[in-house]
Amino acid sequence: MIPLIQAAVVDKNRWLRQEDFVDIIAVSQSAPGPIAVNVAVFTGYWVRGAAGAVVAAAGSAIPSFLVILGVAYLLAGFASNPLVMALFRGLRPAVLALIATAAWTIAKSTLKRPFHLSVALGGLVAVVFLRWHPIVLLAVAGLAGLAVNGWDARRGAEPGAGTSRRPSQGEGA
């Protein structure tokens, strides 16, 4: 989806320069929520302030809203059709494979240090066995990240070591 957004805001309308776009992607991937919506909000704010942010958010959400409404109405009529049911029974295993592939890709780009691995494994234990709510895990993990980077920075020769201004790209869809 990112290339499409880039074509719209950098190449076509020239709202942003390429280097600004890289920063915006960095912030948008760092924030919670759908990345496409985040990029739209950031771009909208950049170009026209708060009103621009609201308009861009609406613009990024309305097309999928309408498409899914249409699909849902259609499906409601065909839900008990044996052909459609069989189609979805065939689709589900492929969806599982998609999710597993996403997990693998994100794991490969993320789990680079012992700290990352221990957060992932600890998180697994916390959610599966200790029944932590995912939001609690995310908050604790975020604080742990802050603590570890702060510690690294204090040990490192230069302030801010261990944090990079530009994040790695490539995760998320």
Added chain:
Amino acid sequence: MSTLIALFIAFFKVGAFAFGGGYAMLPLIQREVIDAHGWITPHQFVDIVAISQVTPGPIAINMATYVGRDVYGFTGAAVATTAVVLPSVLIVGGLAYLFLKFRNVAVLQSLLTGIRPAVVALLVVAAFSVFKSAVPDWRAAALAVASLAAFRLTRLNPLIVLGLSGLAGIVFFR
């Protein structure tokens, strides 16, 4: 009315706390719409993921629209979709304001050092619960393995793999 408020709160939480975008948002959505409220079945959840793959737009918005409509018609769809987008407007709007002032994302990056691996853990959990509803027998298991091989080993477009798997479903399960 209380259903609409519950829809709003559930999808606002998804928008506010689901880090990573795309499939990384699925665990939180699943937690809210299946585990916490039982608005849709695990089967429907997987089906919406499949539909999202063949329709444009962010998966979180697709989920919000579909689940909202299922629970409370057009109004439900509008409320849930607004709720899932609103945190982005507030959070990213705020970040954009700060970023334009300070041009520094180091603190965010530090937070993400911890959050990204946690998202991996949540995704593994999500994959497991999808496994339970997506693979009821050995034929479905064969389809899952074949799709996984296609995604990992070939450069086939995911849409083609999904299409083939759907066709196989029509052959196997009708």
